[in-house]
């Protein structure tokens with residue numbers, strides 16, 4: 001029997017399980033195959049999203065490479081939902097919970113089918129953390145393949161992407177573009193397969209997971225439609241065999257220092273606030289204690305050095321052309337910001353992987369020197385105060401300033417706010433508050449991309465702040481604070497705010513306060529009653545019942 005065989009021998013070798021062996025023959029395994037290790041290939045492929053529409057084809061390329069390495073590759077599917085499509089609709093309440101459904105589904109299939117190893121091929125925002133959570137729970141040799149970033153759209157000589165479409169609505173309302181121009185931007189923003197092209201959540205998570213050591217070098221920046229992505233898929237089979245032979249497991253790779261590498265790359269690149277939630281959830285799956293305060297610690301020591309959308313100019317496909325994420329990691333390692341001794345899915349360390357990686361192109365303009373950064377510390381700041389007793393996450397690149405104070409304009413849904421922006425009721429100096437958008441209150445902690453895009457598109461990005469107990473898309477930029485805990489539904493102060501209350505956001509002092517007396521707060525709290533749950537059956541009701549707070553990663557599997 002092949003010495004690699006472990007879990008799968010449970011089915012292939014136990015003569016008291018003739019049904020299992022009959023089924024395995026039925027799917028085409030030969031007697032020889034019965035002695036080979038089995039690799040579950042989990043694909044989040046489905047037709048309904050640019051990030052995912054090509055993944056099943058990549059899964060077939062992965063399977064071919066697995067077979068070439070004397071292993072049995074067996075493809076299965078998990079689900080996915082599109083953030084780009086659901087943002088701005090009630091459908092966005094299903095996005096974050098899809099992460100945990102993906103984790104549960106991969107854990108379920110690999111456990112029930114007794115696979116020896118796992119390769120996941122993932123695309124949109126929540127697919128990747130869901131896959132990594134499953135890998136951590138299973139702790140079997142595992143590699144994630146990122147489906148890859150989308151190419152730029154083009155119109156009128158300009159590079160376009162998904163955020164161009166979201167922000168075009170605000171520009172049209174402000175009269176900066178015509179309705180015809182708006183239509184053309186929408187039609188040309190997404191040219192085909194691939195995940196949203198800026199340093200949004202998908203590219204943030206793929207970069208963080210490569211820095212974490214759980215995908216092959218270049219996986220995060222190899223474009224979706226490229227020969228290098230195809231080559232990567234064919235190479236994964238050899239890599240998973242190495243992990244099986246050396247018995248290298250996710251818990252050997254996803255260590256505290258590896259999570260510091262992941263947080264560092266997120267800060268350097270200006271990545272999505274969602275990474276805070278997701279890395280905490282992934283860390284819990286491998287029993288690593290990671291808190292929101294660890295993000296502040298890494299932010300304090302990591303300069304923001306990437307001119308990447310949403311706050312900058314370039315896309316991941318541009319970064320790929322000047323060296324990709326490995327070149328950025330090599331630069332950060334050489335400057336002392338990364339741990340080089342962390343093990344990765346190549347079977348080698350970070351430093352060994354990067355030794356032969358070409359440096360960033362000499363004439364590139366995307367990554368600036370750490371000695372002259374865009375911002376001396378990270379763009380993610382953890383704020384506390386009477387509005388965030390258990391923490392909150394601010395995305396502040398410094399381009400909109402570091403302190404904001406103004407009167408609250410309070411909304412219980414994003415749709416009411418959107419109407420107010422569209423009808424010009426939001427004024428310069430306002431602090432927009434969108435509450436009851438938390439994991440239990442919404443439920444599902446939706447991303448507030450449409451509101452922030454409307455505000456940015458209407459030219460109010462530097463003069464209006466937005467705070468919420470919901471989340472932000474990676475495409476969000478401006479003066480924004482999300483993940484406010486405790487959420488309104490759980491009695492958080494954000495739920496007691498009224499129009500006109502003065503809100504202070506101070507990114508330097510890391511404070512988020514409502515300027516209200518203790519007596520006023522006590523009076524309002526005495527009058528507050530918890531609103532009815534917005535879901536009483538089905539998947540969202542289960543989510544309400546099980547989900548932890550945003551500061552705890554919104555996990556659903558803690559007893």
Ligand SMILES: CC[C@H](C)C(=O)C(=O)O
Pocket residue numbers: 083084085087125162163196200201202272274447449472473474475
């Ligand atoms: C650009 C918006 C993208 C679809 C997203 O949802 C994110 O980055 O979180």
Ligand SMILES: [Mg+2]
Pocket residue numbers: 083125201447472473474
């Ligand atoms: Mg998203």
